[in-house]
Amino acid sequence: MATWTKRLLLTTLVTAAGLIQAGCTNLFFYPDQTVYITPDRLELDYEDVYITTGDDETIHGWWLPAQGKPRGLVYFLHGNAQNISSHILNVAWLPEKGYSVFMIDYRGYGRSTGEPTLEGVLHDAESGLRWLMNNRHEGELPVFLLGQSLGGALGIVLASEWQQREERRALDAVILDGTFAGFRDIAREKLDAFWLTWPFQAPLSWTIDDSYEGTEHIANISPTPVMIIHSVRDGIIPFHHGKELFDAAREPKEFLQTDTPHAATFVIPDYREKVIEFMEAAAARKE
Template structure:
């Protein structure tokens, strides 16, 4: 990370986050960590365009942002589709695979419900430059929120963060610092969907799930700093309301992670237990309605 400018808000050593505990990944994780201690094996970006908002009959604007350390981030601004003024804006942070074009369906239902959506690709994903790592991703989500804050400056409409999986972990770190530093505009709610409860915790859990890496879970787990474990940071988001969504059928991030985050969070908080595969929450209309209700009650 030599030469990177200090981020304005977040301070975090380079870390990596594991998404899956399948045997092949465990083997790769073992080899990579033995070589580097922290490895980009935890990120799975590509630059394929899977789906663009216009194919979903959504208006959109391509947004390009320059980071303080010389990268260029690509994002999409999706305005609300209602004639009335937007009910609010949702900052969507996607998971760790592919790029935003593969995740856009998870937020594409919101403009029709009267919400603007802003989303970015982290460095190394899609059209964003650079190579992915956790410190860089935290820098990127802050850059996106600061751009959104400028665009949102004259608005009296609420602002929410919706993070899925890795995006939720980044959102916890970002929101906790934003709230504690009394940044503006205020956040009106944080929604975490299928989020792991800590970088080090999930890494040790995945290492311990496979015989090849089981003996290494403690020494290799210690190579991942615990500065921003979700369970340590989530309480600092209060008094901003938090909604934690987790599926009892999540085969990637076990249900216990959602429970741990909920127990560590301060009031006001809400827990939604679901029964879909990982990151498939919003294919179910009832779960969309629960999120709309949460946002409608917190503005």
């Protein structure tokens, strides 16, 4: 066997072994601790929030209060890379519209402690929602969950369990932007796209717990309204994922087809207005 062939085989085996050992975690989590921008640079008031989870990690978040008369609360779960400081532009427009925003970094991201795992970040997502409901839920203000990409996948599981447990403070609507249909499904697609891991796509994807597939949980969010947003130009999470989630969801549901790069929905004012209209309609359902 030629030397280069041996090296290629060794590289492939090491890559596969590393992914198996990590349970394919590296396919989902790409945290960093760089501060890209802070809310004050965007002329937003904000408060640093630190939450201690049940397993003794510390989760950092930002509370962005609404400007003027508050119309509702938005709990934002961001995508898989960097941290809240690089994702804030996705929600920085909401306070001016009268919506307070709470956004967190999962464990291992930004100023949050620990290392990200699927179970761990799901726990963090729930910890953040509980903090919001217990500390900032005032009067009858509606509460909306907005998840982008990975955050949407986490949000599906969280909202499903929240609804199934009939939590005292219910969500008023769930908005999913550029979200994949399931952790195992997207892992298999990504492994299939890379020639080094293509031969291992089936066994490696099986290392991912299939208890959290979005298409299996999204129906349980009903009767809470769901909006699914997906772009026909999404080069990270293909458009068919959004359609699969929409087909699996129960009414009331709405699909917003967009035409932007991945996680760039809210650059377009018209898409912002569509989301505002959806939230207003969802809030009106409970009046």
